[in-house]
Amino acid sequence: MELLLEVINGSELKSGCSPSWAFRPAGGIIGRNFDCEWCIDDQDSYISRQHVCITSEHTAFYLTDLSRNGIIVNGIETLKAGVRHRVGQGDTYLLGTLEVHARLIEPRGMHSGRQHPLPIFEGAVVGAHDPFFMRQSPNNGDCSVDDFSSLAERRLDTEITYVQTRVDREQVRLPTWVPESTPVLHEPFLQTPDEENGTFWQRFGEALDVDLTNIEPSACEALATHVARLFKQCIEGLEHASSTRNELMSEWQLSAPAVGERDDASAEVRFDSVIRQLLLRQSTQVAQTIIRSFRDSQAHQVALLAGCRAMARSTLEHFSPQRLHWQFEHERKSRLRTCGSRWRAYVSHHRTLAQDDTWSAGLWARDFTSAYDEQIRLINSL
CATH class of the missing domain: 2.60.200.20 (Tumour Suppressor Smad4)
Known part of the structure; x- marks a missing residue:
């Protein structure tokens, strides 16, 4: 095999x-x-x-x-x-x-029961394998029957079984003259520290912007362990924040993604997928995914602030004296314009709005959503 x-x-x-x-x-x-x-x-x-x-x-x-x-x-x-x-x-x-x-x-x-005959190549001398030819050769002189039997036994002992193999699959090295050398004992197959091991901590320190030249190896290993633990917590936090943001957007019926139009699969941050990409040396894709996730969170916070401001302005404008005066004039509930009548009209108007879900839903659909989407578009244009 x-x-x-x-x-x-x-x-x-x-x-x-x-x-x-x-x-x-x-x-x-x-x-x-x-x-x-x-x-x-x-x-x-x-x-x-x-x-x-x-x-x-x-x-x-x-x-x-x-x-x-x-x-x-x-x-x-x-x-x-x-x-x-x-x-x-x-x-x-x-x-x-x-x-x-x-x-x-x-x-x-390898498992066949018969022996393959020795092939005769083009240009080969037939007499080199024929005992009768060798007996008739003038250089060999007289040969006895024992010589024939010894030649036959020698041929059987040295018979070669050829295995047909594709030429492009054989690893054949060209023969070269090498000087004789004393046998050298092979080293055991144990992994020795790489020559680049000393530069690992140097590269690690450069990535953290910290000089680790004079730090003991045990302290460097402890630092690497803490950095890996904090990296895992960071990725898990991004994953949780992304999940919470998606749930809020679904509840508010917001269809626009946090940053740009893209697939949801590419915006998700998962720790197992990040580690798999790092093992496959796809660090550029991991960096882009993490940057997108942080930018999504920042854009979501800014858009939330813009939406809440729009709702507050709309509510304040709705309860302004000019708007209430126009509302009461439109309803014409009382011809006497006294302070008591206006107060009773205001209480009745507030009770009507509290029982009407259309007005509160309009604040979300009209003011909050439009301000949220507009802020996201402004961030995307940067």
Whole structure:
């Protein structure tokens, strides 16, 4: 059984890297070091020096994550570092931006009961495999029957079984002369600290605009833990605020979104989707989603203030003396214009408005909604 790994998006590979590799039961290492069985390197330098270890046991292949950057299986599960994972037929592994497809291949002719004859290639000398021809050759002299039997046994012992394989699937290296060297013991397949580990805290400090050069590693790790916890609380707060805002807009029958016309799915902020996008190195989309959510909340607050002001002005105008005087003149309930008659008319008018839902509904539909939508349009034009 063989394991064939192929890079689907070969454009992400650096020049000179093979897009596929076939692993046999002996296994091997995948990484950017030159001593790895499959030496690959991506454009973003996401691949570690020793990224993946391939092993085999009972015709099954296993994959072990040796890196700190992580491996995602089928776009869902993240492998635990140092834990073996059985490779399935058709699995897809995401190493940064590289999508690696796995296939289990059984070589042809491995389980057949018959032996394949040795093929004769064009230009080959037939006598090199024929004992009778060798006996008649003047260079060999006389040969006995024992010589014939020894030649036949030697041919049976060295008979080769050829496996038909596509040329583009074979990983063949050109032969080169190498100087003799003493055997070197292989280092154990344990992940060593990356050379870039020292620059991680520097980049982390630059992102926070804080100098972490003289800070102990334990303090830096504690800071990173608190930052991650606060980030989670922030995203969950944005998600709750977005849900509350949508419920209020539905109750007030407001159809305009907070900022611009767009789909509701793109405006939602969810912690699990944010983490998934960050693992897929889609930080730009995450930043845009968070910025939109904050802007939605700010625009909603400003529009609420504008709507409440419009309702207050409309109410104050409705109960102004000039409007009440015109209302009482229109109704003509009393010909005597005394203070008592005006007060009784005002009390009756207020009772009528309190029992009439049309007037209060008109404040929302006419004054509040129009002011809210107008303020949103002004914010969108900025």
